[in-house]
Amino acid sequence: MTIKDIARLAGVTHSTVSRSLNDSPLVATATKERIKKIAQDTGYSPNSFARRLVTRRSNTLGVFFLSRGELNFMENFGTEFLDGIATASSSNGYDLLFFTMTRELSQKKSYIGLCREKHVEGVIFIGMTSDDPQLEEIASSDIPVCIIDFQLEGVGFVSTDNEKGTRLALDYLWSKGHRKIAYIGGPTVAPVAMIRERCYQNYMVEKGLGPFLEIFRGDFTTKSGYAQTLDLLRSEKLPSAIMAANDYMALGSVKALKEKGLRVPQDMSVVGYDNVLAGEYADPGLTTVGQDSTEIGLSAVRYLFDKIQNKKPPLTRLINPCLVLRDSVSSVHNKDVP
Amino acid sequence: MTIKDIARLAGVTHSTVSRSLNDSPLVATATKERIKKIAQDTGYSPNSFARRLVTRRSNTLGVFFLSRGELNFMENFGTEFLDGIATASSSNGYDLLFFTMTRELSQKKSYIGLCREKHVEGVIFIGMTSDDPQLEEIASSDIPVCIIDFQLEGVGFVSTDNEKGTRLALDYLWSKGHRKIAYIGGPTVAPVAMIRERCYQNYMVEKGLGPFLEIFRGDFTTKSGYAQTLDLLRSEKLPSAIMAANDYMALGSVKALKEKGLRVPQDMSVVGYDNVLAGEYADPGLTTVGQDSTEIGLSAVRYLFDKIQNKKPPLTRLINPCLVLRDSVSSVHNKDVP
DNA sequence: AATACTATTGCACACGTGTGCAATGGGACA
DNA sequence: TGTCCCATTGCACACGTGTGCAATAGTATT
Numbered sequence: 219m220t221i222k223d224i225a226r227l228a229g230v231t232h233s234t235v236s237r238s239l240n241d242s243p244l245v246a247t248a249t250k251e252r253i254k255k256i257a258q259d260t261g262y263s264p265n266s267f268a269r270r271l272v273t274r275r276s277n278t279l280g281v282f283f284l285s286r287g288e289l290n291f292m293e294n295f296g297t298e299f300l301d302g303i304a305t306a307s308s309s310n311g312y313d314l315l316f317f318t319m320t321r322e323l324s325q326k327k328s329y330i331g332l333c334r335e336k337h338v339e340g341v342i343f344i345g346m347t348s349d350d351p352q353l354e355e356i357a358s359s360d361i362p363v364c365i366i367d368f369q370l371e372g373v374g375f376v377s378t379d380n381e382k383g384t385r386l387a388l389d390y391l392w393s394k395g396h397r398k399i400a401y402i403g404g405p406t407v408a409p410v411a412m413i414r415e416r417c418y419q420n421y422m423v424e425k426g427l428g429p430f431l432e433i434f435r436g437d438f439t440t441k442s443g444y445a446q447t448l449d450l451l452r453s454e455k456l457p458s459a460i461m462a463a464n465d466y467m468a469l470g471s472v473k474a475l476k477e478k479g480l481r482v483p484q485d486m487s488v489v490g491y492d493n494v495l496a497g498e499y500a501d502p503g504l505t506t507v508g509q510d511s512t513e514i515g516l517s518a519v520r521y522l523f524d525k526i527q528n529k530k531p532p533l534t535r536l537i538n539p540c541l542v543l544r545d546s547v548s549s550v551h552n553k554d555v556p
Numbered sequence: 557m558t559i560k561d562i563a564r565l566a567g568v569t570h571s572t573v574s575r576s577l578n579d580s581p582l583v584a585t586a587t588k589e590r591i592k593k594i595a596q597d598t599g600y601s602p603n604s605f606a607r608r609l610v611t612r613r614s615n616t617l618g619v620f621f622l623s624r625g626e627l628n629f630m631e632n633f634g635t636e637f638l639d640g641i642a643t644a645s646s647s648n649g650y651d652l653l654f655f656t657m658t659r660e661l662s663q664k665k666s667y668i669g670l671c672r673e674k675h676v677e678g679v680i681f682i683g684m685t686s687d688d689p690q691l692e693e694i695a696s697s698d699i700p701v702c703i704i705d706f707q708l709e710g711v712g713f714v715s716t717d718n719e720k721g722t723r724l725a726l727d728y729l730w731s732k733g734h735r736k737i738a739y740i741g742g743p744t745v746a747p748v749a750m751i752r753e754r755c756y757q758n759y760m761v762e763k764g765l766g767p768f769l770e771i772f773r774g775d776f777t778t779k780s781g782y783a784q785t786l787d788l789l790r791s792e793k794l795p796s797a798i799m800a801a802n803d804y805m806a807l808g809s810v811k812a813l814k815e816k817g818l819r820v821p822q823d824m825s826v827v828g829y830d831n832v833l834a835g836e837y838a839d840p841g842l843t844t845v846g847q848d849s850t851e852i853g854l855s856a857v858r859y860l861f862d863k864i865q866n867k868k869p870p871l872t873r874l875i876n877p878c879l880v881l882r883d884s885v886s887s888v889h890n891k892d893v894p
Numbered sequence: 895a896a897t898a899c900t901a902t903t904g905c906a907c908a909c910g911t912g913t914g915c916a917a918t919g920g921g922a923c924a
Numbered sequence: 925t926g927t928c929c930c931a932t933t934g935c936a937c938a939c940g941t942g943t944g945c946a947a948t949a950g951t952a953t954t
Contacts, residue, residue, distance in 0.1 A: 220910055231934050236912055246932060263673045267609040268910035272939045276605075281654065285643075286636045286850070293833070296635045298624045304656040305623075313674065316619065316654040318642040335601045336651065440837055466837065473839060495631070499778055499804065499834040501811060512624070558940055569904050574942055584902060606940035610909045898953075905946075910939105917934075924927085 219262045227260075228253050239264070270337070278313045279303075279522060280338035282329055284345025285320045292345050293494050295511045299344050299366055302515020310523065312339075319343075324350055330359045340522030342366065362525035364518045369409075374521045375534040378509035380410050383539035384417040384461075387489045387507050390541055391459050395550030396487060397427065400457035402446045402467055403435045411438070414463050414491065430457050436467045443470025451478055458487065458550050465490035465497045465506055472500065472546065483548035493542045503544030513537050557600045565598075566591050577602070608675070616651045617641075617860060618676035620667055622683025623658045630683050631832055633849045637682050637704055640853020648861065650677075657681075662688050668697045678860030680704065700863035702856045707747075712859045713872040716847035718748050721877035722755040722799075725827045725845050728879055729797050733888030734825060735765065738795035740784045740805055741773045749776070752801050752829065768795050774805045781808025789816055796825065796888050803828035803835045803844055810838065810884065821886035831880050841882030851875050 221235040228235065230249065237245045238253040256262075270276050281303060284290050307314050315336055319329070329352055333341050340362040348368075356363055357372055364374030391399055401418045404411025415433060422429045434450055436442030443462055447470065450460070462468035468490030472482050480486050482502055490497060493508030517535045524531035559573040566573065568587065575583045576591040594600075608614050619641060622628050645652050653674055657667075667690055671679050678700040686706075694701055695710055702712030729737055739756045742749025753771060760767050772788055774780030781800055785808065788798070800806035806828030810820050818824050820840055828835055831846030855873045862869035 222910075232911075233913080233935080234933060236910095237933095240912080242913095244932070249932085265609070265910050266674065267605045267614075268939090269912080270939095271603070271605040271609055271910080271941095272912050274939075283635070283638065283642075286632075286639050292635075294624075294632050297621070297630075300621070300654065301624050301656050304621075304654055305658075308655065314654040316638065316642055316652040317646065318639050320643075336604065469837060494833075496834045496837040499807060560940075570941075571905080571943080572903060574940095575903095578942080580943095582902070587902085603940050606909090607942080608909095609911095609940080610942050612909075896954090898951100900951075901949090903946105903948080905944105907944090908942085912938085914937090915935085918932085920929105920931085922927100922929080924925100 219260055220265065221262075224253060224256050224260065224262060227256050276313075276337040276339055277311060278315055278336070278338050279307050279519065280315045280317065280333050280336065280341040282317045282319050282341065282343045282346075284347070285318045288319070288321055288345075288347070290345050290347075293492075295509070296344060298511030299515040299518075302512035302517075303342060303519055304515075305512075306516045306519035310519075319345070319350075324352060328352065328355060330355055330361065333359075333361055339526055340364070342518045342522070343368070346370075362522050364521045364525075366514060366518055369534070373533070374518070374525065374531070376514050376518045376521065377534075377536060378514070378539050379536035380413045380539075381417045382536070383491065383507040383509075384414045385421060386539060386541050387461060387491065388418065388421045390505075391461070391487065391489065391547065392425070394487070394547060396459040397550075398430045398455070398457040399459045399461060400431050400450055401429065401433050402443060402450070402460065402462040402471065403433050404463035404467070405435065405437045408438070411463050418461065431455070436463075436470075438464050438466060440466045440470040440473070443467030444474045445470075447471040447474035448478075451475075456486075459489070459547070460486065461489045461491075463491055465492045465494040465504060468504055468506070468546075469496060469500055472502075472504070483546050487547040487550075489547060497542075497544070502546050505544045505547045506542050507539050508542045509539050510537055557598050558603065559600075562591065562594050562598065562600060565594050614651075614675040614677055615649060616653055616674070616676050617645050617857065618653045618655065618671050618674065618679040620655045620657050620679065620681045620684075622685070623656045626657070626659060626683075626685070628683050628685075631830075633847070634682060636849030637853040637856075640850035640855075641680060641857055642853075643850075644854045644857035648857075657683070657688075662690060666690065666693060668693055668699065671697075671699055677864055678702070680856045680860070681706070684708075700860050702859045702863075704852060704856055707872070711871070712856070712863070712869075714852050714856045714859065715872075715874060716852070716877050717874035718751045718877075719755045720874075721829065721845040721847075722752045723759060724877060724879050725799060725829070726756065726759045728843075729799070729825065729827065729885065730763070732825070732885060734797040735888075736768050736793070736795040737797045737799060738769050738788055739767065739771050740781060740788070740798060740800040740809065741771050742801035742805070743773065743775045746776070749801050756799065769793070774801075774808075776802050776804060778804045778808040778811070781805030782812045783808075785809040785812035786816075789813075794824075797827070797885070798824065799827045799829075801829055803830045803832040803842060806842055806844070806884075807834060807838055810840075810842070821884050825885040825888075827885060835880075835882070840884050843882045843885045844880050845877050846880045847877050848875055 221232045225232040225235045238250045304314050343365045346365050346368040367377045369375045403415040434446040436446045468488050475486050490504050490506040493506045497504035514537050521531050559570045563570040563573045576588045642652050681703040684703050684706040705715050707713045741753040772784040774784045806826050813824050828842050828844040831844050835842030852875050859869050
C-alpha cells in the first residue's frame with residue numbers, strides 16, 4: 219500500500235496524496251479529508267526509507283551504551299536512562315538506534331563515523347569513560363551529542379544535581395533533629411565525590427556548626443566504608459548520624475556499626491547516596507538520595523532536539539534528585555527510647 | 557559522496573560501481589579493485605535508505621524492552637541481554653531499533669504493527685508479562701519473534717536452563733561434602749520455581765537420599781526466606797546447607813541464621829539462585845547460580861537470523877548457567893573447626 | 895576467416911516519496 | 925463580458941541504489 223495506490227483509489231495523483239498526508243495548505247480541504255480517510259481505512263503507513271531518502275532527514279537518534287563487559291558503575295540506572303530516552307524520542311516520532319561500546323569498538327570504529335553512516339541526527343552516550351580514545355573526535359563532532367554523567371568541553375551534559383542532593387539528605391537529617399552529622403567522603407579523584415563533600419562542608423558552616431569531626435574518606439567501596447566507620451568510632455565524640463558519599467560505603471558503615479553493637483537507626487542514623495539496588499534489600503533499608511534517571515534521559519533528548527532545531531540550549535542540565543526514605547534514619551529524640 | 561561520484565572518478569557508470577562494491581562476478585577484477593580503492597580513499601559509505609528502498613530489506617532488528625515504570629524483576633540482566641543482542645546484530649551488519657513497552661503502549665499501538673511500519677526483519681521482547689493484551693497477536697505474527705524468559709506457543713524462546721543450574725549448585729554442595737541439604741522453594745504459581753524444585757527432588761533421589769526435610773516454600777521475597785528459615789530451624793534435625801530457589805530468599809535465610817547465632821558459612825552453608833546484585837554486596841558474599849545473560853541475547857539474535865534465512869531453528873534454546881562462587885559455602889568438615 | 899560464445903559494461907527502469915513549476919478552472923472585479 | 929488572480933491539481937524530476945537486458949568487444953572454435 220503506497221501513496222500511488224491511494225491516489226488511484228481517490229482518483230488523483232500521488233502528489234496530491236503526498237501533500238494531503240503532510241497537511242499541505244495547497245490542497246483543498248475536502249480532498250484532503252477524503253484522502254486521509256482512505257489512508258486511514260486502508261491502514262496505510264508511509265515508507266520511511268523513501269521519505270528519508272528524499273527529505274534527507276532520518277528522524278533517528280543514536281544511543282551508545284557502555285558494554286557490561288567493561289568495568290562500569292551504572293548499576294540499574296542504564297535501563298532507566300534508556301527508558302526516558304526511548305519515551306521522549308518515540309513520542310516525537312523519532313526512532314532510536316542502539317549501539318554498545320566495547321573497548322574493541324572504541325579502537326576500531328569511529329562512533330561519530332557510525333552515526334554519520336546511519337544518518338543519525340543526534341546521539342547520546344551512556345557510560346562514557348575518561349580513557350576513551352575518541353573523546354576529542356566526539357568533542358569536535360558536527361552532529362549534536364549529549365553525554366550523560368560525563369562532562370566534556372563543549373558538548374551537551376546531563377547529570378544529577380549533586381549539590382541539591384546532598385543538601386536534600388542533610389535537610390532531612392536536620393529536620394529529624396540531628397546536629398552531630400559525620401561525613402564519609404569519596405576519593406578525591408572523583409569529581410562527584412568532591413562536589414558532594416564540599417556541599418556538606420558548606421551546609422554545616424551555614425548552620426553555624428562546621429563539619430562534625432574531620433572528614434573521613436573512602437574509595438566508594440563497601441570495605442572502605444566499613445574501615446572508615448571503625449576509625450570514626452574511635453573518636454572521643456560520637457555523631458548521631460553518618461552520611462556517606464555513596465551507598466556502598468553507607469552499607470559498609472552499617473555493617474561496622476552493627477558489629478560494634480550499635481543499632482541502626484536507633485543508636486545511629488545512616489544515609490547514603492545513589493539509591494543502589496542493594497540498599498533496598500539491606501537491613502535496615504537504606505535511606506538515600508536517588509537520581510531521577512528517567513528524567514535525565516528525557517532531558518538528554520530534549521537537548522538534542524533543541525540542538526537539531528538550531529535553538530541554542532544550555533550545554534549542561536542538572537536534574538533534581540529525590541530523597542528515598544527507608545529505615546536507616548530515626549529522629550534524634552528516639553535515640554534513647556528503644 | 558555517492559556511487560555516481562565514484563563512477564565519474566573511475567570513468568564508468570554507477571551500475572558498475574554498484575556491482576563492484578557488492579562483489580558481483582559480472583565485473584572485471586581489475587575494475588573492481590580500482591573502484592574499491594577509490595571508495596576506500598574517498599571514505600564512501602552507502603546510503604542505507606536508498607539501498608533499503610530498492611532491496612526491500614531493512615537489515616534491522618527490533619527490541620522491545622519492558623519499561624522500568626512497570627513492575628519488573630529483570631534486575632540488571634536487561635542491559636546484559638541488550639549487550640549480547642547489540643553485539644550479535646552489529647557484527648552481522650544489522651541495526652538495532654529500540655522500543656520501550658509501557659502499559660499505555662500495550663493498549664494503544666500494536667507492537668507487530670510498529671515492527672511492520674519500521675520494516676523490522678525480526679523482533680526480540682525483553683520483560684514480556686503474561687498480562688500483556690497483545691500476546692495472541694505476537695503469537696500469530698508473520699515476522700520472526702523471539703521472547704527472552706517467556707514462553708509463548710509457537711514463538712522463539714530463549715532462557716536459562718534452570719534444571720542444569722540447580723544441578724550445578726547441588727553438585728557443588730555435594731562436592732563440598734554436604735549431604736543434609738534443605739531446600740526453600742518458590743511459589744507454586746511460578747514456572748521456574750517448580751522446575752528448580754523438581755530438579756532438587758530428583759537430584760536427592762538419584763543420590764539415594766531423597767529430600768532432606770519436607771520442602772519449605774516462600775514467595776521469592778527476602779521476608780519469606782527469613783520466615784521459612786526460622787520454620788526450618790525448628791525441625792528436630794538440622795541441615796548442613798540450605799539452597800533457596802532465588803537470591804532474595806537466600807539473603808533472608810542468611811539473616812535468619814545470623815539472628816539465631818549461626819555463622820554462615822562455618823555453621824551453615826547457603827546457596828541462592830539468580831546472581832542478583834545484592835548478593836555481591838551481601839555479607840558473606842552469596843554463592844549462587846548465574847545466567848549467562850549476554851549469551852542469551854546472542855542466542856535470541858541467532859534464532860532470528862536462522863528464521864529470517866528460512867532455516868528451521870528449534871523454537872526453544874536453553875542456555876547453560878554458571879556457578880558464581882563467593883563466600884556463603886564451606887566444606888562440611890570445616891563445620892566444627894572455627 | 896567466419897562464426898559463435900563469453901566476459902564486461904552501459905542503458906534504462908524501478909523502489910516510494912517530496913516538491914518546484916506549469917496548467918487548469920473558477921470566481922471576482924472592472 | 926473580458927481580464928486577472930488565486931486556488932487547486934498534475935507533471936516531471938529528484939533522492940541513491942540495484943538489476944534485467946541489450947550492446948560491445950574480445951576470444952575460441954570450426
